[in-house]
Amino acid sequence: MTYLLHRQINHDYPLAVAGQREYLFDADGKRYIDASGGAAVSCLGHQHPEVIAAMQKQMATLCYAHTGFFTTAVAEELGEELIRHAPHGLSHVYLVSGGSEAVEAALKLARQYFVERGETQRRRFIARRQSYHGNTLGALGVGGNALRRAQFAPLLTESHYIDPCYEYRYREPGETPEQYGQRAADQLEAKLIELGPESVIGFVAEPVVGATLGAVPPAPGYFRRIREICDRYGILLILDEVMCGMGRTGSLHACEQEGIAPDLMTVAKGLGGGYAPVGATFVGANIYDTIAKGSRVFQHGHTYIGHPLACAAALTVQRIVRRDNLLDNVRERGAQLMQRLQARFADHPHVGDIRGRGLFQGIELVADREQKLPFEAKWKIHASIKTEALARGLIVYPMGGTLDGSIGDHVLLAPPFIAGADTIDAIVERLGEAVDAAIAAAGQAKAAPSASVPAILANA
Numbered sequence: 001m002t003y004l005l006h007r008q009i010n011h012d013y014p015l016a017v018a019g020q021r022e023y024l025f026d027a028d029g030k031r032y033i034d035a036s037g038g039a040a041v042s043c044l045g046h047q048h049p050e051v052i053a054a055m056q057k058q059m060a061t062l063c064y065a066h067t068g069f070f071t072t073a074v075a076e077e078l079g080e081e082l083i084r085h086a087p088h089g090l091s092h093v094y095l096v097s098g099g100s101e102a103v104e105a106a107l108k109l110a111r112q113y114f115v116e117r118g119e120t121q122r123r124r125f126i127a128r129r130q131s132y133h134g135n136t137l138g139a140l141g142v143g144g145n146a147l148r149r150a151q152f153a154p155l156l157t158e159s160h161y162i163d164p165c166y167e168y169r170y171r172e173p174g175e176t177p178e179q180y181g182q183r184a185a186d187q188l189e190a191k192l193i194e195l196g197p198e199s200v201i202g203f204v205a206e207p208v209v210g211a212t213l214g215a216v217p218p219a220p221g222y223f224r225r226i227r228e229i230c231d232r233y234g235i236l237l238i239l240d241e242v243m244c245g246m247g248r249t250g251s252l253h254a255c256e257q258e259g260i261a262p263d264l265m266t267v268a269k270g271l272g273g274g275y276a277p278v279g280a281t282f283v284g285a286n287i288y289d290t291i292a293k294g295s296r297v298f299q300h301g302h303t304y305i306g307h308p309l310a311c312a313a314a315l316t317v318q319r320i321v322r323r324d325n326l327l328d329n330v331r332e333r334g335a336q337l338m339q340r341l342q343a344r345f346a347d348h349p350h351v352g353d354i355r356g357r358g359l360f361q362g363i364e365l366v367a368d369r370e371q372k373l374p375f376e377a378k379w380k381i382h383a384s385i386k387t388e389a390l391a392r393g394l395i396v397y398p399m400g401g402t403l404d405g406s407i408g409d410h411v412l413l414a415p416p417f418i419a420g421a422d423t424i425d426a427i428v429e430r431l432g433e434a435v436d437a438a439i440a441a442a443g444q445a446k447a448a449p450s451a452s453v454p455a456i457l458a459n460a
Helices: 049-061 073-084 099-116 137-142 146-155 177-195 222-233 254-258 285-293 308-323 326-345 381-391 421-444 453-458
Strands: 016-020 023-026 031-034 090-096 124-128 159-162 200-205 236-240 264-267 279-284 351-357 360-365 397-400 409-413
Touching: 031 421, 049 308, 073 090, 073 279, 073 308, 090 099, 090 285, 099 137, 099 200, 099 236, 099 264, 099 279, 099 285, 124 177, 137 146, 159 177, 177 200, 177 222, 200 222, 222 236, 222 254, 279 285, 308 326, 326 351, 326 360, 326 421, 360 381, 360 421, 381 397, 381 409, 381 421, 409 421
Parallel strands: 124 159, 124 200, 200 236, 236 264
Antiparallel strands: 016 023, 023 031, 090 279, 264 279, 351 360, 360 409, 397 409
16 A cells, blocks of 8 residues: 555555665565666766765755845855856856756746846747756747646647757668768758758757667767757757766766757756756856846746755765766776677677667667668557666666657666676676566567658658
8 A cells, every 4th residue: 555646556566675886676575777877877886875975964064044035154165166167158056956857947047038128029948859957847838748748738849849869760771870960950950941041049969968868879970960050040059968968978968968058058967866856057158148137037937946955965966976086987987888888789689789889778678670670669669678777686677658759668777886897797797687588578479560651750
């Protein structure tokens, strides 16, 4: 009997009772490798003693002070820490309690920026299909996941979409990755011309697409071209690094690897490593200055923004990542993870693509590898892999609807930054067993490929 409204009703969840480094333990004493960090959250693993000590110290002095009345030393320190290492042009941070809140704040800041400039006609956002930016109504409104949006569509704000930058599905035969990146980015310019650029606030995108596509990186040059288009038409570039940021891809910010800086950027997850709910919206100097010289009030706020306990956790997590040179380990273990995935799955008849950066990688499952045809949605291959992985003491992040929100399956991996070589080997070994078991079960049930992929791509 439970009095909780769980994500999945009538599902028998194991009871988590303890964590230690890269492991979680349930009430039966079973140990799981947390190979996805929950949802790419637990960058330092579980129960790091220094983070716990910092939180206890903060609790002993001040647990809460409303930001309408006070600032706190720990919030100011966190802000300084984040901006000191931020992409060029980002001058301030707005501290929130998670990724969806960070995106909501970015959308509101973007709109208010133009209102205070007298450009009140700007009301539209452009994003990408098969993107995910959060589950609150504003964030869901700009997100491009058709399945998540469907039942709430009448409540969502106006947004417009272009294709994702998704080489495995969209790059044409004979086209170089650079040519494809240019073509994919040019869709933004075409959409701006279609809508009228004077009506558009900004373009929202994940530098490396997370949950909805499974660690899909951009093609070479894609984001440089996007940045040029945003500048040419006077719209804001809003990067969502909630999942792929704060070191996950091997650089502190994923956009560093693209050679660009955004106007607004959101982070969460790895910011606090799961020790407390925390996120942040990075604000460009031009946006900050416009509001500071205008109304001087950001018309937004939540009760728990800048929470001292969350700030203490995030500040300590970030200092440990820097002090212990953990991004070096992300790159080293990330290279190992890619090598091991290639060795295990490169010739697998039902793995169509292996992709990602750093400790943020994924595989895409297909029923027909030559034609890249996914399994029919009814077989729920991703759910079967999750079940088989858990049975083997492995936590991964599988999702369905990779192509259009309905069909397609992938598995996302996001191990902690502290992972060692043996842990990476064990992750891939157990994942291989889980994938094979899930597909064998589907084969016994005569799972068939979906034939609708060409139509989906043609109508995108």
